[in-house]
Amino acid sequence: MNDSFTHIFLDAFLINNFVLCVFLGMCSFLGLSAKFSTAWRMGVSVMFVITVSGVLSYGINLVLVALHAEFLRIITYIVIIAATVQLTEMFIKKVSPALFRELGVYLPLITTNCAVLAVPLFQTSRGYNLAQSFVFAVAASGGYCAALVLLSLVRERVELSDVPSLAKGTALTLVLASILSMAFMGFAGMGSGG
Amino acid sequence: MSEQPAVVSCHAPGTALAAADNPFLNGLWKQNPVFVQVLGMCPTLAITNSVRNAFAMGLATTFVLVCSNGLVSMVRKMVPKQVRIATYIAIIATSVTVVDYLVKAVSIGVYKALGAYIPLIVANCIILERAEAFAGKKAVIPSMLDGLGMGLGFAFALTCLGTVREVLGAGTFLGVPLFGHNFEPWVLFLLPPGGFISLAIWLLTFTLWRQRRASVAASRAEARRPAPALAEVRS
Numbered sequence: 001m002n003d004s005f006t007h008i009f010l011d012a013f014l015i016n017n018f019v020l021c022v023f024l025g026m027c028s029f030l031g032l033s034a035k036f037s038t039a040w041r042m043g044v045s046v047m048f049v050i051t052v053s054g055v056l057s058y059g060i061n062l063v064l065v066a067l068h069a070e071f072l073r074i075i076t077y078i079v080i081i082a083a084t085v086q087l088t089e090m091f092i093k094k095v096s097p098a099l100f101r102e103l104g105v106y107l108p109l110i111t112t113n114c115a116v117l118a119v120p121l122f123q124t125s126r127g128y129n130l131a132q133s134f135v136f137a138v139a140a141s142g143g144y145c146a147a148l149v150l151l152s153l154v155r156e157r158v159e160l161s162d163v164p165s166l167a168k169g170t171a172l173t174l175v176l177a178s179i180l181s182m183a184f185m186g187f188a189g190m191g192s193g194g
Numbered sequence: 195m196s197e198q199p200a201v202v203s204c205h206a207p208g209t210a211l212a213a214a215d216n217p218f219l220n221g222l223w224k225q226n227p228v229f230v231q232v233l234g235m236c237p238t239l240a241i242t243n244s245v246r247n248a249f250a251m252g253l254a255t256t257f258v259l260v261c262s263n264g265l266v267s268m269v270r271k272m273v274p275k276q277v278r279i280a281t282y283i284a285i286i287a288t289s290v291t292v293v294d295y296l297v298k299a300v301s302i303g304v305y306k307a308l309g310a311y312i313p314l315i316v317a318n319c320i321i322l323e324r325a326e327a328f329a330g331k332k333a334v335i336p337s338m339l340d341g342l343g344m345g346l347g348f349a350f351a352l353t354c355l356g357t358v359r360e361v362l363g364a365g366t367f368l369g370v371p372l373f374g375h376n377f378e379p380w381v382l383f384l385l386p387p388g389g390f391i392s393l394a395i396w397l398l399t400f401t402l403w404r405q406r407r408a409s410v411a412a413s414r415a416e417a418r419r420p421a422p423a424l425a426e427v428r429s
Contacts, residue, residue, distance in 0.1 A: 021386050026235030027319050074294070074313050075287040078291040082280060111283070114236045114317035121310050126376060166405065176299050180389030 005135050008128075012139035015190055018115050020181040021148035025115030029148055030173055032106060033110045034159075039152035041099070042106055043145030044086060047138070049110050050119050053077075053084040054137030057120035058130055078111075085111045102153050150180060217328070218337050221343030227320045227402050228351035228393075234320040237311050238352060240387040245368050250304045251311065253350020254293050256342065259324060260317050260393030261289040263341035266329040282325040283316070290315045320344060351396075358392045359383045 018024045025046070032042045057077050064070055089107050093100045100107075110116060117139050123133045152178050163172055227233045234255070241251040265285045273281045294312050298305045305312070315321070324344055329337040360366055363383030365373045382388045 022388065023236050023240035023389065024314075026239060027233065030235060042282050069293070072289060074316055075284065077289050077410070079317055082283060106267065108279075108318055111279075112317050112319050112322055114314045117314060117317045118310060121313050125310065166398060166401055171394045171401065174390045174397065176396035178387045181387040181390055185387065 006130070008132055008135050009139040010190060012136050013143040013146070014187040016185065017080050017147060017187075018118070018140050019141045019144055020177070020184045022118075024118045025113050025144055027137075027142075027179070028106075028109065028113055028169060031153040033148055033155055033173070036149065036152045036156055038102075038106070039148045040145070041103055043148045045092070045103060045107065046110055046113060046116065047082050047141040047145050049081070049088055050116050050141035051134070051137045052087075053081045053116060054123060054133055055130070056080050056084065056117045058123065058128075058133045061120070061124050072189050073124070077117060080120075081116050092105075115140070128174065134189075147180070151177060154180070211306065216339040216343075218343035221340055221345070222347040222350065223342075225367025226347045226351060227344055228348060228355075229396065229417045231320075231323075232397075233323060234318045234348060235393075236314065237318065238348075239393060241308060241311055242352055242355040242359055242389060242392075243363065243384045244307075244360045245356040246308050247304070247350040249349060250297075250301075251308060252345070252352045254297060255318060255320070255348050256284065256311060257293055257296075258289045258318075259321055259341035259345040259348075260290070260338050262321055263324055263329040263337040264334055266325045267332060267334045267337035269346075270330050278330060279322075281328070282322060282330070284287075286321050286325070286411070287316050320348060323412060354396060355381070355389075355392055358395070359388055362392075363388060366390055 012018070016022055018159065018176070019026070019029050028042060028046075033039050057080050060076050060080060064072060065075065088110075089100075092103065092107070119137050123136050124141075128136055152175070155173065160175065167175075174180065221227070223229060228235075228238050237251050237255070238270060242248045260336060262282070262285050266282055269281065269285075290313060291363060293315065297308065299313060303314075324341060328340045332340070357367065360368075362380045365377040365379045380388075
């Protein structure tokens with residue numbers, strides 16, 4: 001049951017949401033969630049990068065295990081991610097120059113997003129096969145995208161209201177994230193049944 | 195530490211004065227990576243549910259920062275500008291691999307508690323930020339000092355956060371019970387929302403303190419201003 005696709009998907013998407021329950025990808029979560037338009041674009045690009053790099057690193061891990069070179073894991077994974085980000089950048093530039101200009105600065109930043117590195121590390125330590133890795137990557141990055149979009153929608157509302165000058169900025173965003181995270185804690189019960 | 199050369203700031207002009215002195219103290223307090231720059235949020239929130247884990251994570255990050263800052267500073271003149279980020283990341287990933295095996299060798303308990311967050315030090319934005327903003331431009335010794343200061347500042351912030359969460363969430367400090375048997379632990383503080391909210395509280399406290407200090411400094415400056423104006427009038 002614990003290895004079924006539905007379970008992996010729900011676990012990574014809701015129960016152990018990458019951002020709100022496991023604290024991964026915090027920098028971009030706090031930094032890029034001010035506007036809905038940037039948030040969903042960033043979310044979709046991260047989804048693409050995570051899915052591609054997750055599947056690629058599954059293959060590379062097989063090679064590393066065959067060569068008994070597991071100590072190179074961290075370095076190879078980060079190189080794969082950097083290459084995927086570069087690829088995504090070139091791809092978006094070719095297909096939609098307008099979108100490329102809008103994402104601009106944020107694209108290279110995906111390389112140092114820990115959620116992207118965590119997916120290959122988790123799938124290796126849990127021993128997922130290729131199909132499971134793919135489902136896990138899609139679910140985890142989907143969860144990241146959902147959390148980012150949710151927070152951006154809340155922040156757009158809060159922008160219009162009057163908050164104490166002391167709490168403006170990061171502290172307020174953290175309080176909002178805390179409340180969102182409490183809401184996601186409600187999903188924790190779904191895991192125990194499986 | 196007094197012999198080291200004066201270091202020119204690489205930050206925004208507003209902080210030039212703060213960064214102009216000792217790079218070690220600069221990282222520890224004035225430019226504290228967590229409370230001032232709000233960087234490296236993932237381990238800050240994830241690993242701080244106990245003081246011991248928080249401090250261990252801070253030390254591991256300090257080690258990586260010192261290694262990577264030193265190495266980046268050593269190769270800074272050889273690396274072409276276009277491939278510098280890739281080089282930095284390779285250097286950081288190497289340091290992190292060393293730490294990964296080091297922690298495993300020193301304490302398997304800590305290794306299990308920190309789990310996937312040790313390899314994830316690679317993606318900690320503080321390290322790349324220090325490599326790009328400081329070590330890529332400065333000599334080896336100041337760079338390593340900067341790494342040490344930033345790392346210990348990070349460890350300090352993590353320990354602050356870990357203290358709040360462990361004392362409120364479990365009623366213990368370093369595993370020692372503080373409140374006796376009648377204390378009902380506030381479990382929320384050990385769970386993810388508690389991490390967000392306690393960091394928010396720390397940030398608010400620091401902002402409040404800084405605003406107070408700024409207003410005190412402003413009122414002092416206000417009080418001092420008439421004297422030189424009078425002198426000018428006289429001359």
